Amino acid sequence: MIRNHEELKKVVEREVNNVKITDIHTHIYSKDFNKLLLWGIDELLTYHYLIAEFFRYSNMDYDKFFKMSKKEQAELVWKTLFIENTPISEAQRGVLTILNKLGLDTANKDLEYYRNYFKNISLEEYIDKVFEVSNVKCVVMTNDPFDDDERPVWEKDGNKDERFKAALRIDALLMNYPKAMEKMIKMGYDVSLNLNEKTICEIKRFLDDWAERMGALYMAASLPPSFNVPEDSARWTILDRCILKVCKERNMPFALMIGVNKNVNYELGLAGDSVGRANNSALEYLCRNYPENKFMITYLSRENQHEVLVTARKFKNLFVFGCWWFLNNPVLIEEMTRMRFELLGLSFMPQHSDARVLDQLIYKWEHSRKIISKVLFDKYSDIFDTGFAISEEDVRRDVENIFGNNFFKFLNA
Ligand code: RAT
Ligand code: ZN
Known part of the structure; x- marks a missing residue:
């Protein structure tokens, strides 16, 4: 049994550092997807989060920037964000964490x-290295x-690398049916604009075929803050009659990622999306x-974080995960993780990386592990002070659950 706070802290930090993570939502790909797999310094510097930040300092026309080659864009971002500021x-810090860890x-x-x-490392070698340095077991x-x-x-x-799992993403079906x-x-x-019986059957066949072909673990869509159900719309008909039907038949979760206002500044491309409650x-x-x-x-909105935990207390068919996109910042990760432990115990998944560039697995997890470990230690400390006995095995079990097993248990439920 753990004897004091100091020992407790060491055990929690060690277990959180050692756990091999299952990263349940990313935008990275295995090598089989060729140019879709992004890696290396120029890709890191042209990450859309950094492009948005570049334009906080630069007066350059958006158009001019996007017409430049990736190499030139990376140089400009480097100069603006890392040298002149x-x-x-x-x-920005994330890029430095990656370089340092390498x-x-x-x-x-x-x-x-x-x-x-x-230039001097092969892609195969580099993929292995990133998985090793970030201590990630597999990514979705x-x-x-x-x-x-x-x-x-x-x-x-298809995909031949077991470390990469699939998730069937179907935004287009819900956001732009035509x-x-x-x-x-x-x-x-054989689908038509009229969502008649034939079309419903064919959309279901499409979803089933693709879930099967990919071996998808779940289906997912990103949705606007205005998302509402039930309603008189193609979106609701497709969700109700196709997506939820196929998910149920396949015992597959449907992941809702809600709160994106797309293209509030369309000139910024991928970096032009915003958030709403x-x-x-x-x-x-x-x-x-x-x-x-x-x-x-x-x-996506901080304002939804408390109420969703109350909802999760009411419905066991709901699984809360990650600190998404604009929430993936230390101040918010800490606040959300604390609140989640207090309302849901250990029955959720505190984080996913959303990595778009392979290398980002390194920084996203390095930063999140530290915060989650700190909050977890605080929560253990509080119960430890009542005299409750905690063992190293307890900590290991809990850490393995929140960084991976909870997800697989939910999939298999
Ligand atoms: O975090 C991001 O990179 C966003 O651009 C989105 O991809 C978001 O995570 C999504 O999955 O839609
Ligand atoms: Zn994402």
Whole structure:
């Protein structure tokens, strides 16, 4: 048994550092997806989080920036954020954490020094290295059958790297049915604008085929703050009659990622999305009326974080995960993790990385492990002070649950 606070702290830090993580939502790909797998310093510097931050300091026309080559964009971001200013934001700091963890000298301000490192390492070697340094066991990709670059990979050999799992992402079906329909027709599905019986059957067949082909662990969509159910819309019909039906038949969760206002500044491209508070009663409606379905939820707005935990206390078919996108900052991760432990105990998944560039697994997890470990230690301390006995095995079990097992238990429930 652990004897005092000092020992407790050491055990918690050790277990959190040692646990091999299951990262349940990312945008990285295995090598099978060729150019879709992004890695290296130029990709890191042109991450859309950093592009948004670059424009906080630069007066350059958006258009001019996006017409430059990736190499030139990276140089400009480096100069602006890392040389002319001090890189203290979370996404800026992240680049330095990665370089440092790779053993590079972050006192060196010469971008070529870092580029040389990446030139001299093979992709295979680098993938292994990133998994080793970040101590990640496996990641779940975001797999979109409507994406013209991604679909052919699945139609041919698909994914062969076991460390990468699939999630079927279907934003297009819910957010732009006419466009999704055109693509489904090209893929051989007999669908029409009229959501009649035939079309409903064909959309279900499409979802089932793709879930099967990918071996998807869950289906997912990112949705706006205005998301509401039930309503008189194509979105609701497709959700109710197709998505939730197929998910139920396959015993597969549907992951709702709610709170994105797309393109508030369309000139910024991927970096142009914003956030808004969502209506949590839509989620409660789904959990209550579809008790045989399983839902995963992550909200983008800080304002939704408390109420969703109350909802999770009411519905066992709801699984809370991650600190998403604009919430993936130390101040908010700490607040949310604390609140989640206090309301849900250990029955959720505190974090996912959302990594878009392979290397980001390193910083996202390095930063999050520290915060989660600190909050977990506080929570153990409080019960330890009542005289409750805690063993190293207890800590290990809990840590393994919140960094991986909880997810697999929910999948298999
Ligand atoms: O965090 C991000 O990189 C966003 O651009 C989105 O990809 C978001 O995470 C999503 O999954 O839609
Ligand atoms: Zn994402």
